[in-house]
Amino acid sequence: MSKQFKNPTEDPLWLKLLLGAVALGFIAILLLLPLALVFKEAFADGVTTFINAIKEPDTLSAVKLSLIAAAIAVPLNTVFGIAAAWCIAKYDFRGKTILVTLIDLPFSVSPVVAGLIYVLVFGAQGWFGPWLVEHNIHILFALPGIVLATIFVTFPFVARVLIPLMVDLGRDEEEAAATLGATGLQTFLRVTLPNIKWGLMYGILLCNARALGEFGAVSVVSGHIRGVTNTMPLHVQLLYDNYDYAGAFAVAALLAMLALLTLALKSLLEWRYADELAASHRH
Amino acid sequence: MSLVVDSITKKFARFPALNGASFVAPQGAFVSLLGPSGSGKTTLLRILGGLEFADSGSVRFADLNWLDMPARTRNAGFVFQQYALFKHMTVADNIAFGLRVRPRAQRPSKADITKRVTELLALVQLPGLDARYPSQLSGGQRQRVALARALAIDPRMLLLDEPFGALDAKVRKELRADLRRIHDHAGVTTVFVTHDQEEAFAVADLVAVMKDGRIEQFGTPQDVRKNPKTAFVSEFLSA
Numbered sequence: 001m002s003k004q005f006k007n008p009t010e011d012p013l014w015l016k017l018l019l020g021a022v023a024l025g026f027i028a029i030l031l032l033l034p035l036a037l038v039f040k041e042a043f044a045d046g047v048t049t050f051i052n053a054i055k056e057p058d059t060l061s062a063v064k065l066s067l068i069a070a071a072i073a074v075p076l077n078t079v080f081g082i083a084a085a086w087c088i089a090k091y092d093f094r095g096k097t098i099l100v101t102l103i104d105l106p107f108s109v110s111p112v113v114a115g116l117i118y119v120l121v122f123g124a125q126g127w128f129g130p131w132l133v134e135h136n137i138h139i140l141f142a143l144p145g146i147v148l149a150t151i152f153v154t155f156p157f158v159a160r161v162l163i164p165l166m167v168d169l170g171r172d173e174e175e176a177a178a179t180l181g182a183t184g185l186q187t188f189l190r191v192t193l194p195n196i197k198w199g200l201m202y203g204i205l206l207c208n209a210r211a212l213g214e215f216g217a218v219s220v221v222s223g224h225i226r227g228v229t230n231t232m233p234l235h236v237q238l239l240y241d242n243y244d245y246a247g248a249f250a251v252a253a254l255l256a257m258l259a260l261l262t263l264a265l266k267s268l269l270e271w272r273y274a275d276e277l278a279a280s281h282r283h
Numbered sequence: 284m285s286l287v288v289d290s291i292t293k294k295f296a297r298f299p300a301l302n303g304a305s306f307v308a309p310q311g312a313f314v315s316l317l318g319p320s321g322s323g324k325t326t327l328l329r330i331l332g333g334l335e336f337a338d339s340g341s342v343r344f345a346d347l348n349w350l351d352m353p354a355r356t357r358n359a360g361f362v363f364q365q366y367a368l369f370k371h372m373t374v375a376d377n378i379a380f381g382l383r384v385r386p387r388a389q390r391p392s393k394a395d396i397t398k399r400v401t402e403l404l405a406l407v408q409l410p411g412l413d414a415r416y417p418s419q420l421s422g423g424q425r426q427r428v429a430l431a432r433a434l435a436i437d438p439r440m441l442l443l444d445e446p447f448g449a450l451d452a453k454v455r456k457e458l459r460a461d462l463r464r465i466h467d468h469a470g471v472t473t474v475f476v477t478h479d480q481e482e483a484f485a486v487a488d489l490v491a492v493m494k495d496g497r498i499e500q501f502g503t504p505q506d507v508r509k510n511p512k513t514a515f516v517s518e519f520l521s522a
Contacts, residue, residue, distance in 0.1 A: 176363065
């Protein structure tokens with residue numbers, strides 16, 4: 001009686017192989033091949049050409065602008081994300097579902113539309129346009145516009161990661177801290193933050209990756225002034241359009257490296273964070 | 284210096300949780316709030332702890348307008364049904380939390396905190412477990428840590444919300460006896476919520492039987508058992 005029982009959810013071998021082949025083929029053709037090609041093209045004429053292309057002043061200025069925009073947008077969205085998640089997880093109020101939906105809005109709106117909104121508001125013909133011109137304040141085609149567009153697009157990342165985590169954690173520990181005499185700030189720093197730190201870092205990482213890579217919304221508000229308002233993704237397009245393939249692929253490779261670094265950190269965090277989450281569920 | 288709870292009402296979005304709950308207990312008493320689910324006992328306890336706010340009514344305790352004070356300044360130790368221990372802290376850090384968050388002038392020295400933690404662990408009969416994390420403890424042990432944490436702040440009042448609800452019968456009995464012993468030792472006014480009448484009668488000096496947000500009867504266990512005032516009380520007790 002050594003009849004092997006079949007697992008009720010087990011599929012035939014040919015189906016497993018087919019599904020595996022489809023998934024792997026898809027990843028290989030659509031993700032890995034282009035990524036490999038970016039690096040191949042970037043280093044086609046040797047490392048020196050690559051470094052020279054990066055060292056070009058306009059390229060360096062694009063890298064700098066992207067980093068500045070991310071350095072402003074990511075901390076602001078981190079503070080906002082924590083505040084939003086705190087409100088949603090710790091308080092009961094009317095319109096909570098509306099707030100959650102609004103936080104998701106940037107995910108569902110095309111980034112180009114987001115850029116156009118800022119043109120309508122701050123552009124020369126926009127609501128605040130004349131006032132801004134009068135006071136010599138530059139938002140569009142300048143750093144503030146790029147930062148605003150980046151903030152809009154990367155708005156949901158931190159909040160989206162923290163909301164389910166904090167809802168799941170509940171309010172018990174914060175309530176216990178309050179009855180033990182902790183102030184709101186002490187409770188946040190000593191109780192809430194340690195419980196959400198891995199999730200928070202994960203959200204910040206995703207937010208940062210998107211902030212550096214954003215094209216659509218930034219493209220509308222930047223004005224594409226070479227060496228002044230071009231971010232890295234915009235600069236890639238500009239170089240490509242000018243038949244500077246070596247330069248375009250060099251910057252693209254740099255962006256791809258940032259993405260790979262993010263991915264590596266993300267996997268590391270996922271591994272750590274899953275561990276922590278499992279520990280917190282061991283009740 | 285007694286605890287005077289006077290006509291507390293509280294409405295949640297859909298239903299009234301408390302409909303004028305009142306009782307008077309002497310300082311140092313052990314009071315049980317007993318009643319079926321939905322009778323408002325946990326809401327009343329959370330109002331005493333400052334975790335929920337009454338719509339009307341007042342509480343006077345130790346000559347203080349108790350309800351005007353935020354939870355933080357009431358110095359009322361609270362023990363939750365699901366323990367609510369700080370997961371990322373060791374047992375010792377959990378117990379020391381209430382001492383460490385005090386303003387510098389009132390904060391005991393490091394050595395005093397360590398000494399206090401050791402004393403409390405002995406009091407709740409968990410000596411030597413200070414370096415463990417909550418996830419490494421059994422339910423009964425976790426609730427003992429939660430009790431030690433609440434006692435660490437030298438509370439004016441000790442509030443327990445079905446503290447033994449998640450534990451098995453044997454552990455419940457042990458913890459109940461220990462709680463009574465600790466209460467008698469510290470002399471702190473204690474309010475204890477339970478839906479288990481045997482538990483309420485075994486541990487408390489005074490029992491408040493609750494129904495629909497009101498206190499149906501308030502008295503000593505013997506008195507309530509011998510002379511149930513309403514049909515509900517006699518029915519609830521015979522169930």
